[in-house]
Amino acid sequence: MKAIAFLFLVVALFGAVASTRDEPRDPVVEAYRGLVAQDLRLATVGYHLAKGSAEYCRNTWRNPGWVLHDLRQYPDTDLAQRAFTFREPVSIAALVADGPAIRAGLSVGDGLAGFGGSEIWYGGEPVKKRATSERLDNVRDQVAGALAGDGLFRALVTTDTGRKTIAFDPPRVCASDFWVDVRSKRDAGADGERVRVTSGLIEYVADDDELAAVVAHEMAHNLLDHRARIERTKSGKTAVIKSTEEEADRLSIWLMSNAGYDPEAAISFWQRYGKATSLGIFSAPTHYRWQDRVRMFREEIERMASHVVKNGRRDPPLLAEHRSIK
Template sequence: MRAPALLCALPAVLATACTAPLREEINWNRVDLARERTAIEAFQAHDQKLQDVGWKLVRGNAGICARTIPAVGLQLQDMASYGSPAIARRALGLARDFAVQTAAAESPAGQSGAFRPNREIAALSGTDPNQWEAGARFDWERLARAHDHVDAVLADRGALTVAFADGGEAALAPVPVCATRFELMGEGRRAVADGNRVVIGIRFPAFAYPEDMFAGVVAHELAHNLLGHSDWLDHHGRRQGNVRRAEREADRLMPWLLANAGYDPEAALRFMQEWGPRHSGGILRERSHDGWDERAEFIAAELPAIQALLEESGKADWSVHFRREIAPLPAASSEQGASAGG
């Protein structure tokens, strides 16, 4: 979802890419490469914030969630996913298509120090993704294939070796995390979850909030995945009342997930108090959600139990102590999801 829209939304990188003909005919005299690179780096800064927060959440809750995968916290980028691969390559100084996008700060990739943004990649455990066929532009499928390849290598071999175009190499050992990816959309103001991913639009207002409050919205979306809401809604129907119950559960689980990730669980409440009056209140609010003040009350009601558990054991084990409002399906699939946006 991230790559195809990326350059349509960025202010500099191919502002006309979405209406340009498929075949690239570039007048390089009219291309401001410095501006293109600045736009890419601005997108990466938002993505870095999302990946850092997402990693803390899935890593901190890995001992509790039902499904975990081995991960290293590495995100790639593929020039084929840009509106003009040629301009993107030149702006970033790349000869190939694949490079580092982000490395989550506390992940194996982030801690290695080898995965600086835009470092060109030659191979992933012996496989060169640059050799895979790709479309002329806006091809997100090859990038998804590369991430799937990394996941498969980590699951099968228990390690990932990355060869860089500059001759360097880095070996990474994974750690278990809750099975969810985090993706930044190049446009939009919404946050959604589809069971395998949390996807947030670059214009979502909470990007401007302090990290712990921004983590609240990421935790809300992650909660949908961890609680299997989409499967439940598919089974029981997506009537307004059912959706509201799922949204309420996701709100209530927010502070639990934050606490296990090392954040102050009260940041979930502060997020709702900041975001709600501006974006979730009044007569125009979505009826699939409770009013923001009610949502804040539901979040606040979870805090005493979380604090008691943290003092007792240092962990807020929501798999045991969180009160479900909906009965989970007997065998929840990995294809889960829900709409959120607060």
């Protein structure tokens, strides 16, 4: 989860408090913790969506079900250390309940010391005044590399009882990563690999079912390689974008259902959000009017009801079609 933007916001909001010695510093600590809570909420909803349809996705990867953070990404490292436990500069900020990492015995605060036989080099870099997520991004890339193959994923971790290697095998799930974009504007997006949801939108949704509706739509763009399709399109781009939006809406209903979320939440979200504002996400001319989207969700829920169920899950027609593309 890229948290850097949020932290600049935190500094803007609480900087005055933090810099005045006589004032309590707790608001910053609370803001840091609030960020991690949002990261975990998004990571959890994303994990369930990715796992729920895992067997139907052509694009898969292994998700350990953890949220990592770096001491260096926080503007005030002393306060970050008050807010959290860091057993290494890059540590586990949060764990998805019942996810692979927690089941392997990892705990919040455990620090990452290395992967697959090589250690992370934490020394030697110049101390930067500004908060940065550069090192965290680098570690995340290393983790992704180590998880790319099959077989056991070996993490060298520093725990409360010392260093140990924890080997575990996160199952393959639909390929998507998730990050909280900390801005008050209600917005979400997908870049082909990652799903981005703003903190403003996370605060706006009524519950996790509605958050799942937003995340499932964006994830659908990634799972169906929409970005690549749009980039390949030379003319008539608007029509292609519009069709990708409709596909994302339709697939989102199946992804939600397969993960145990209530697909009706897509309708409740769009009715409330659509009435409240015509700005923000999906308001461009390439997107449907919210009334049309609600109608489409209803159609798709009905269509899904007559589909064959396997272990409580259904193969989404759009993913079946995507699997058949060579």
